[in-house]
Amino acid sequence: MAVGTSIIIRVELDKTAVNFGEVATAINNAGGDVIAVDVIRAGQLTTIRDITVNVSDIESQKVVNALQFMPGVKVVNTSDRTFLVHLGGKIEVQPKLPIKNRDDLSKVYTPGVARVCSAIHENKSKAYSLTIKRNMVAVVSDGSAVLGLGDIGPEASIPVMEGKAMLFKQFAGVDAFPICLDTQDTEEIIRTIKAIAPVFGGINLEDISSPRCFEIEERLTKELDIPVMHDDxxxxxxxxxxxxxxxxxxxxxxxxxxxxxxxxxxxxxxxxxxxxxxxxxxxxxxxxxxxxxxxxxxxxxxxxxxxxxxxxxxxxxxxxxxxxxxxxxxxxxxxxxxxxxxxxxxxxxxxxxxxxxxxxxxxxxxxxxxxxxxxxxxxxxxxxxxxxxxxxxxxxxxxxxxxxxxxxxxxxxxxxxxxxxxxxxxxxxxxxxxxxxxxxxxxxxxxxxxxxxxxxxxxxxxxxxxxxx
Ligand SMILES: NC(=O)C1=CN([C@@H]2O[C@H](COP(=O)(O)OP(=O)(O)OC[C@H]3O[C@@H](n4cnc5c(N)ncnc54)[C@H](O)[C@@H]3O)[C@@H](O)[C@H]2O)C=CC1
Ligand SMILES: CC(=O)C(=O)O
Ligand SMILES: [Mg+2]
The missing domain is CATH 3.40.50.720 (NAD(P)-binding Rossmann-like Domain)
Known part of the structure; x- marks a missing residue:
């Protein structure tokens, strides 16, 4: 079973050679479903339109090919709407307050921040009230069992981990940050997560293949004092x-x-x-x-x-x-x-x-x-x-x-x-x-x-x- 997607195809139509009805029929015949049409430019001889098409990922190329070979149709470009939502990543870090003047600057940064650091140095648990730790989860993967795609590596796992971070925030107001590690060595993963743990209130392990995932979770649960859960x-x-x-x-x-x-x-x-x-x-x-x-x-x-x-x-x-x-x-x-x-x-x-x-x-x-x-x-x-x-x-x-x-x-x-x-x-x-x-x-x-x-x-x-x- 194919995965559904929607693509936007920008076409230039030669009005003397083809009409839009014929274009829509060609898309349908190739397995696509036209869901929206926008006229970008209407000239005397040609029009440029953006056609949004629902299609399975397997058939998307078939739809584009069908148009490419049609007389009077020039495919200007194609964009996959799923790819569009990933452009530049799906999350960002936002300050909670603006820095408007030197007074603000001296509070959020040096010298004011030093007093806050000292307070945490005296009592580590204050990191919960004075830093992002209270509400911040690390979503950690090594890219070894990403969805059902298997071992696709840390870079390729980032979109899933960003997605999990979005879900944390949207559904529960929890801040989460994707961390994709360039190692699949159990000991190195454990050591790395322990080393970054001070910033986080919890660790969500994601898409780490078995059986390594069991030991990683068990050891981190024992060796860290924050909650660790392997989501999968x-x-x-x-x-x-x-x-x-x-x-x-x-x-x-x-x-x-x-x-x-x-x-x-x-x-x-x-x-x-x-x-x-x-x-x-x-x-x-x-x-x-x-x-x-x-x-x-x-x-x-x-x-x-x-x-x-x-x-x-x-x-x-x-x-x-x-x-x-x-x-x-x-x-x-x-x-x-x-x-x-x-x-x-x-x-x-x-x-x-x-x-x-x-x-x-x-x-x-x-x-x-x-x-x-x-x-x-x-x-x-x-x-x-x-x-x-x-x-x-x-x-x-x-x-x-x-x-x-x-x-x-x-x-x-x-x-x-x-x-x-x-x-x-x-x-x-x-x-x-x-x-x-x-x-x-x-x-x-x-x-x-x-x-x-x-x-x-x-x-x-x-x-x-x-x-x-
Ligand atoms: N719907 C959901 O919320 C979730 C779905 N999944 C899905 O479950 C699948 C497995 O995920 P994980 O457990 O994280 O991966 P995993 O890699 O730890 O486990 C997959 C297991 O399936 C076994 N397997 C492979 N081919 C098989 C076959 N022909 N017959 C029987 N077993 C076979 C493997 O040997 C392995 O033990 C993935 O497709 C993943 O996307 C995983 C977590 C959550
Ligand atoms: C849903 C999920 O976490 C997975 O398929 O790996
Ligand atoms: Mg998963």
């Missing part, structure tokens, strides 16, 4: 659990009785398995490239080893096709196109399918829809978007608010239940198992429940005023 693991697992809680209400199956197959036991898959077990799933099959993880087998990957020792793990060694026969739930965090209609037909009644590989899911949603009761993907352009963006802004907002030193399992479970609770019983249906990322109640509810869980479990270092008795 926990953000994803939390939202999956929220979606599953609500889906099971729709199909009226208790969590302890369903057979769940998770495909792709990497960063997201491991965390999803752990979260589902913590939430009460008792029949779980964990499938990766080499088949299902086998109980009793020895694995080099410590997370797989842990999973292999869990009594709820079933169907060891079988293929995805074998695992899916009679399964109630499929959760894919693997690769595009691994799931077929035949697989869906072999599942139990009322199949629940979360095909979450990005940007292309394990199965084309349009193919899957007729054969499933509930379908969710990671994408914004289909209903039921299961994406970690529902979790990380609110979690970090809550953790920063109560200055939590950790984001623990209770806080993660509280987040999953909080997200699920935003969809009321009256609203709940097959097409609406998970709230929209634009639903303002999501962050508000998650933030509140995260603070409550942090206070309850003793990881909060500050009791926000609204929680004081």
């Amino acid at each position: 693991q926990h953000g994803t697992a939390i939202v999956v659990l929220a979606g599953l809680i609500n889906s099971l209400k729709v199909v009226k199956k208790p969590i302890g009785s369903v057979r769940v197959v998770v495909n792709g036991i990497g960063a997201a898959g491991v965390a999803i398995c752990k979260m589902l077990l913590a939430a009460g799933v008792s029949h779980l099959t964990a499938v990766d490239r080499f088949g299902a993880i086998k109980p009793g087998e020895e694995y080099e990957n410590k997370q797989w080893q842990w999973l292999a020792e869990q009594p709820q793990l079933q169907n060891g060694g079988c293929t995805l096709s074998e695992a899916l026969v009679g399964a109630d739930v499929f959760i894919g965090v693997s690769r595009a196109g691994l799931l077929t209609v035949e697989h869906l037909k072999s599942m139990a009644s009322d199949p629940i399918v979360f095909a979450m590989a990005n940007p292309e899911p394990e199965i084309d949603p349009e193919l899957a829809e007729p054969y499933v009761r509930i379908l969710a993907t990671g994408r914004s352009d289909y209903p039921n978007q299961i994406n970690n963006v529902l979790a990380f802004p609110g979690i970090f907002s809550g953790a920063l608010h109560c200055r939590a030193r950790d984001i623990n399992t209770e806080m993660k479970l509280a987040t999953a239940h909080a997200i699920a609770s935003v969809v009321t019983d009256e609203e709940l249906n097959e097409q609406y198992i998970i709230p929209s990322v634009f639903n303002a109640h999501v962050v508000e509810t998650v933030r509140r429940e995260v603070v409550k869980a942090a206070l309850r479990t003793g990881v909060a270092r500050r009791v926000p005023s609204e929680f004081r008795e």
Whole structure:
């Protein structure tokens, strides 16, 4: 399944040779959908127009080619609107107050700033009240597992990390900065993050491949006193659990009785398995490239080893096709196109399918829809978007608010239940198992429940005023 985009094509039309209707037909025939037309210049013999076209990324060149070879049409240039929003980057640093005169200058900078530095030197925790640390998260990647694109390197990962920073700010008011590291060495990543940590109130690890991501997160959690969370693991697992809680209400199956197959036991898959077990799933099959993880087998990957020792793990060694026969739930965090209609037909009644590989899911949603009761993907352009963006802004907002030193399992479970609770019983249906990322109640509810869980479990270092008795 191709990814949709929209392009603007500037054309010069020779009025004696072609009319706009013919141009629009050629675009449609090549797979494009004209959504807007602007006349840039209208002359006696020629007109210049900007034509905005919705098109799949695969077909965009076909559309341009179709026009290029049309008599009377000259393609002046083409711009991809997705690329346009990335021009010059998507975020910037803005001062909170203007520097209008020398008096202002001497307060925000030297000499005034020196007194503030000394105050922090005497009491390090004042960095929270006197610097950006209080509300600033580092979004750190090494470019090794970017979306489903794989190891594309630090520079190529910047657009995703900038995007995450935008989401932090827009949805939760949390400032976040993208940091893309030119190393994939576990020790060097740990050392670097520890070295930059003083500026930040939290560390959001992003798109770091497994199994290195597990050790990096575990070590940083132990060695830093600010919350560290690998979003692809926990953000994803939390939202999956929220979606599953609500889906099971729709199909009226208790969590302890369903057979769940998770495909792709990497960063997201491991965390999803752990979260589902913590939430009460008792029949779980964990499938990766080499088949299902086998109980009793020895694995080099410590997370797989842990999973292999869990009594709820079933169907060891079988293929995805074998695992899916009679399964109630499929959760894919693997690769595009691994799931077929035949697989869906072999599942139990009322199949629940979360095909979450990005940007292309394990199965084309349009193919899957007729054969499933509930379908969710990671994408914004289909209903039921299961994406970690529902979790990380609110979690970090809550953790920063109560200055939590950790984001623990209770806080993660509280987040999953909080997200699920935003969809009321009256609203709940097959097409609406998970709230929209634009639903303002999501962050508000998650933030509140995260603070409550942090206070309850003793990881909060500050009791926000609204929680004081
Ligand atoms: N919707 C969402 O919120 C999220 C979606 N994802 C998506 O999930 C996918 C995996 O992400 P990560 O866990 O971060 O990557 P990862 O690289 O840590 O894990 C991917 C796993 O899939 C396995 N895999 C590859 N081919 C397979 C096959 N044919 N059958 C079974 N397993 C196979 C790999 O061996 C690996 O264990 C990506 O497409 C990513 O975009 C990840 C995080 C959040
Ligand atoms: C959504 C996300 O974090 C990913 O696909 O990697
Ligand atoms: Mg990610």
